[in-house]
Amino acid sequence: MITTIVLFGPTGSGKSTLVKAAKAVGVRCIDLEAHGRTPDERCAAAMFITETAPIDRPALIGAADTDVTIYPPSEFLRLLLLPPLPLFREMAETGESRRSRSLEREHLDHYASFVGSKSDFDIVFDDEAAFSGGPYASLLRIGVSRLNWQSHFN
Secondary structure (H helix, E strand, O other): OOOEEEEEOOOOOOHHHHHHHHHHOOOEEEEHHHOOOOHHHHHHHHHHHHHHOOOOOOEEEEOOOOOHHHOOOOOEEEEEEOOOHHHHHHHHHHOOOOOOHHHHHHHHHHHHHHHOOHHHOOEEEOOHHHHOOOOOHHHHHHHHHHOOHHHHOO
16 A cells, blocks of 8 residues: 655745645655755665655655656655746745746756656646645645545544
8 A cells, every 4th residue: 555645846846845744743754855965865865765664654755856766656656746837936936945047947947847747647736726725735635635644643
């Protein structure tokens, strides 16, 4: 049975925000941004975590530039956070991930790469309604109900 949700999305899409919110309600969480400075380091950490972590209770992983293929769909629910482009730009300007103009093109290219790979994910949140509520309550609700996590908190 799948008990782990892996959050993907471009920088600034809300992965870390969701991880913090889930951690606050008792979900076991791993934010891979804290496990390496480069995508290669984060991928190595992800591979280690996915091979050695116990799966006896729910977990949420913020994927932070790791490759979706590391997480087999038979073991992980792979969820893509892809806010509509105008909302993504607004989030980038006002959120934790404020960026300089010099990085804007790089982040837009990163965003475009996710747009082109939506079919690689089990669930894709790409409409504005999914990103409302604090913080993204509907995303967590759907993920939690899909994996029947409630039984772990009763």
